[in-house]
Amino acid sequence: MKEFLPIAAVVVDCIIGDPRSSCHPVVMIGKLIAVLEQKLLCPRAAQALQIMAGGLLVVLVLIIVYSILWYVVGFFATLPSAVAFWLEACLLAFVITPNSLAKAGREIGEYLSAGNLSEARYKVGWIVGRDTDKLNVAEITRATVETIAENIVDGIIAPLFYYFIGGVPLAFLYRAVNTMDSMIGYRNDKYLYFGRIAARVDDMFNYIPARLTGVLLVFASWILNYDAAGAAKTVLRDAHRHPSPNSGIPEAATAGALGIRLGGLNYYGGVASFRAYMGNGPGPLRPMHITRSINLMYASTLIFLGLCLVLQFIKQ
Incomplete structure (x- = not known):
């Protein structure tokens, strides 16, 4: 029965979604990170000391999160099997985000x-870090598609990948890694040294899932009758141009599959930042490309779940 737990988690996520609550486990992980940052970050300290302090934060967060989840899952094991199954499925659902991604993209x-650009700019500002107040239709679409593509790794495939390796505790440990990167893994004055180890650990944890996602997106493109060959070609040609060693893979695969071009000029706090182009689509992006990127997300998720289910039965 345990082999069906990830499928149950996806079903729970699709039905319930990602509840906004201060008691949400990922929110609590964020609060833990914030408390430790307050204790450990000293901007006036030497660079090496900032790196060591940031490394200590990473170690403490991972130990605390993994230990708590290990004990929680151990407690679940003492309960009737059906109860334990659904409790673990609900826990796993907390660290995957297909419903949230799809809901935000569709909205x-x-x-x-x-034609409601002002509301679209406001909503896309919830899921991207760039300035959104002057974005046009194509730029809002690009921002949304890029976010969905990147989060296929961070929000779905990677946590499920680590679940299959080490159960719910390891899936939560991955989510803690990803949350640390999103909070302190920036190359700015405040976090350049303190957040360096968090960013490197996130790169390491996403290395295999990102490349696996690239393959999944090619197969998903083929199943959906999108451009599978274009997806594979664009990954091989353009993914390395992305500043992240991992994020370029799902973005390039999505660009190739949909026949569009991602990347370009973004603004952060009014400061221009150019992101290398991925794909060479002939025309401007349109809202339908958001829908197609969501289709790719769900198709790649189902392929991965099916593949893991087969592997589990083979192991038995």
């Missing part, structure tokens, strides 16, 4: 289709 697409 933005609907505002764009209705």
Whole structure:
């Protein structure tokens, strides 16, 4: 029965979604990181000391999160098997985000289709870090598609990958790694040294899942009758141009599959930042590309779940 737990988690996520609550486990991980940052970050310290302090934060967060989840899952094991199964499925659902990604993408697409640019800019600002107040339809679409593509790794495949390796505790440990990177893994004055280890650990944990996702997106493109050959070609040609060693793979695969071009000029706090182009689509992005990126997300997720289910039965 345990082999069906990831499928149950995806079902739970699709039905319930990602509840906004201060008691959400990922929110609590964020609070833990914030408390430790307050204790350990000293901007006036030497660079080496900042790196060591940031490394200590990473070690403490991972030990605390993994230990708590190990004990929680151990407690679940003392309960009736059906109860334990659904409790673990609910826990795993907390660290995957297909429902949230799809809901956000569809909502933005609907505002764009209705010509409501102001609301679309506001909503896309919830899921991207760039300035959104002057974005046009194509730029809002690009921001949304890029975020969905990148989060296929961070929000779905990677946590499920680590679940299959080490159960719910390891899936939560991955989510802690990803949360640390999103909070302190920036190359700015404040976090350049303190967040360096968090960023490197995130790169390491995403290395295999990102490349696995690239392969999954090619197969998903083929199943959906998108451009599978274009997806594979764009990954091989363009993924390395992304500043992240991992994020370029799902973005390039999505660009190739949909026949669009991602990347370009973004603004962060009014400061221009150019992201290398991926793909060479002939025309501007439109809201339908958001829908197609969501289709790719769900198809790649189902392929991965099916593959892991087969492997589990083979192991038995």
